[in-house]
Amino acid sequence: MTTVGGSEELQSDQHVDLMLNMGPQHPSTHGVFRMLLRVDGEVVLDAEPHIGYLHRGSEKLSEGEQYNQVITLFDRLDYISNFNNEWVYCRAVERLMGLEIPERAEYIRVILGELNRIASHLLFLGTFGLDAGAMTPVMFSFRGRERIQALFEAVSGARMMHNYFHIGGLKEDVPDNFPQLMTKLLSEIWVDVEECDKLLSFNEVFVARTKGVGAIDLETAIDYGWTGPCLRACGLEYDVRRAEPYSLYDRFDFDVPVGKDGDCWDRYFVRVLEMYQSLVIIEQALKDMPPGPVMALGRRLIRPPKGDVYVRAENPRGEIGVYLVSDGTDKPYRVKVRPPSFCSLSALRHLVKGAYIADAVVILGSLDIVLGEVDR
Amino acid sequence: MLGSLKGMFLTLTSAFRRPVTDQYPNKPRQLEDRFMGFPALTWDHNVGEPFCTSCMVCIRQCPTQCMSATMIDNPLQKEGKSHRRKIVDTFEINLNRCILCGICVEVCNFDAIVMSHEHEMSVYQRNDDRVDLIELLEMGKRYQEDTGWIPPSQRKKAEKEETAVEKASA
Ligand code: SF4
Ligand code: SF4
Numbered sequence: 001m002t003t004v005g006g007s008e009e010l011q012s013d014q015h016v017d018l019m020l021n022m023g024p025q026h027p028s029t030h031g032v033f034r035m036l037l038r039v040d041g042e043v044v045l046d047a048e049p050h051i052g053y054l055h056r057g058s059e060k061l062s063e064g065e066q067y068n069q070v071i072t073l074f075d076r077l078d079y080i081s082n083f084n085n086e087w088v089y090c091r092a093v094e095r096l097m098g099l100e101i102p103e104r105a106e107y108i109r110v111i112l113g114e115l116n117r118i119a120s121h122l123l124f125l126g127t128f129g130l131d132a133g134a135m136t137p138v139m140f141s142f143r144g145r146e147r148i149q150a151l152f153e154a155v156s157g158a159r160m161m162h163n164y165f166h167i168g169g170l171k172e173d174v175p176d177n178f179p180q181l182m183t184k185l186l187s188e189i190w191v192d193v194e195e196c197d198k199l200l201s202f203n204e205v206f207v208a209r210t211k212g213v214g215a216i217d218l219e220t221a222i223d224y225g226w227t228g229p230c231l232r233a234c235g236l237e238y239d240v241r242r243a244e245p246y247s248l249y250d251r252f253d254f255d256v257p258v259g260k261d262g263d264c265w266d267r268y269f270v271r272v273l274e275m276y277q278s279l280v281i282i283e284q285a286l287k288d289m290p291p292g293p294v295m296a297l298g299r300r301l302i303r304p305p306k307g308d309v310y311v312r313a314e315n316p317r318g319e320i321g322v323y324l325v326s327d328g329t330d331k332p333y334r335v336k337v338r339p340p341s342f343c344s345l346s347a348l349r350h351l352v353k354g355a356y357i358a359d360a361v362v363i364l365g366s367l368d369i370v371l372g373e374v375d376r
Numbered sequence: 377m378l379g380s381l382k383g384m385f386l387t388l389t390s391a392f393r394r395p396v397t398d399q400y401p402n403k404p405r406q407l408e409d410r411f412m413g414f415p416a417l418t419w420d421h422n423v424g425e426p427f428c429t430s431c432m433v434c435i436r437q438c439p440t441q442c443m444s445a446t447m448i449d450n451p452l453q454k455e456g457k458s459h460r461r462k463i464v465d466t467f468e469i470n471l472n473r474c475i476l477c478g479i480c481v482e483v484c485n486f487d488a489i490v491m492s493h494e495h496e497m498s499v500y501q502r503n504d505d506r507v508d509l510i511e512l513l514e515m516g517k518r519y520q521e522d523t524g525w526i527p528p529s530q531r532k533k534a535e536k537e538e539t540a541v542e543k544a545s546a
Contacts, residue, residue, distance in 0.1 A: 069479065153411060199382075
């Protein structure tokens with residue numbers, strides 16, 4: 001039991017159980033993730049996750065880049081919710097510099113961040129359906145996601161790697177036709193989310209595949225460091241936007257949906273409900289958005305004072321934390337990221353033990369991991 | 377049973393909707409104004425030379441270090457046609473390394489570089505994606521023509537004057 005990584009333990013076992021290698025190029029792994037399963041027939045006896053295939057050394061690379069260049073690296077951490085990642089990093093540097101950013105910039109950040117949450121959850125909805133064997137929802141959810149990405153392109157110039165949030169505000173103001181674009185988009189997205197919800201949530205086959213599968217109790221979930229929708233599915237109403245309101249989240253009126261059983265279906269449904277709440281937040285933010293400048297900094301060279309900060313935020317996948325140490329130069333001394341996906345993934349072994357192989361795929365899908373963030 | 381029936385009804389109704397998919401190579405995508413394609417260098421039509429003075433700011437700021445450039449004394453300045461003392465001689469961007477972040481455009485003080493709308497740049501050899509000054513200027517000229525590009529500094533100046541006029545009249 002004391003072997004490193006557990007692989008020798010698995011191989012030297014007396015049983016004639018089958019070792020099944022799932023991944024790294026497996027469509028259900030959402031990236032490059034390898035899982036070594038020990039199976040007895042259809043039942044998974046043990047699982048050993050292997051991560052690191054997407055390791056790009058983002059944390060180390062950040063130490064060699066200037067503060068504004070690090071944003072491009074954060075774009076590529078959780079590459080499905082780029083805005084949220086840029087946001088938390090920018091907030092870390094701003095906190096270090098004691099910088100207040102213009103109100104309009106905050107509103108735009110909230111709107112784009114919440115839109116990105118919807119886009120991320122839509123992608124989850126589609127691929128989770130695929131994992132459970134439903135081929136149609138992905139068509140509907142990608143249609144909605146594509147609309148959001150088109151708006152991102154109109155605003156920031158890029159569909160995914162935006163580099164649009166800058167330290168001290170935004171790169172530039174939103175285009176003049178932004179309100180019209182948003183009104184059109186919102187009405188479309190409401191329909192899209194509703195359709196996706198109708199299509200999948202209470203489908204009998206889907207419910208049979210997910211209800212009661214991969215359940216985890218609250219205590220264990222907390223022990224594994226779960227956050228975000230995965231934790232809320234276990235019944236705890238914990239959301240950083242509520243627990244420690246950052247940006248403008250104390251001004252908006254929204255609910256934090258929670259599940260109760262902590263199984264795959266709850267994890268799925270919490271995310272669906274969250275999409276509606278994000279839409280509610282966006283509608284409020286659009287109404288109150290004031291005119292004004294969007295950038296607080298005039299100069300380009302960013303040199304925060306010596307010191308360190310820890311900033312956290314609610315990403316679509318859970319709580320992301322950034323620990324930033326500055327030594328007073330124009331490059332960060334250390335950037336540490338606490339990725340939510342990594343913590344969710346660490347419970348995988350616990351979850352898939354005793355499940356069927358087909359359910360292992362569903363369980364992995366329900367955690368909604370992004371390997372770019374796990375491996376960094 | 378109700379849930380799956382509802383879903384089936386939904387898919388049935390969507391069968392009569394207009395398709396949302398564009399058949400890409402046959403129907404090119406409608407690009408947004410702010411679309412960031414590969415970086416390109418702009419051409420000063422008033423003088424007949426590039427805007428770029430090869431000041432190396434963008435080259436030092438690029439997070440992937442994918443550009444390089446050299447400068448020479450500007451021959452047109454000796455003739456009194458241009459106010460630029462130095463001018464770009466060679467310029468190369470390795471588009472394979474470029475991550476389209478737009479930092480180079482932000483830091484350039486001479487309006488010399490833009491994120492063009494070029495994005496279909498597949499080539500047969502990896503080295504073919506290293507584009508030199510001539511090609512970059514070509515891309516830039518295309519962009520300038522397509523979008524009616526005005527140098528940002530001139531635009532800002534015009535805006536300032538406008539507000540000044542407005543203030544004076546008010
Ligand atoms: S593009 Fe601009 S920043 Fe880059 S070398 Fe030329 S003038 Fe300098
Ligand atoms: S867009 Fe970014 S990566 Fe590309 S040349 Fe400019 S600074 Fe470098």
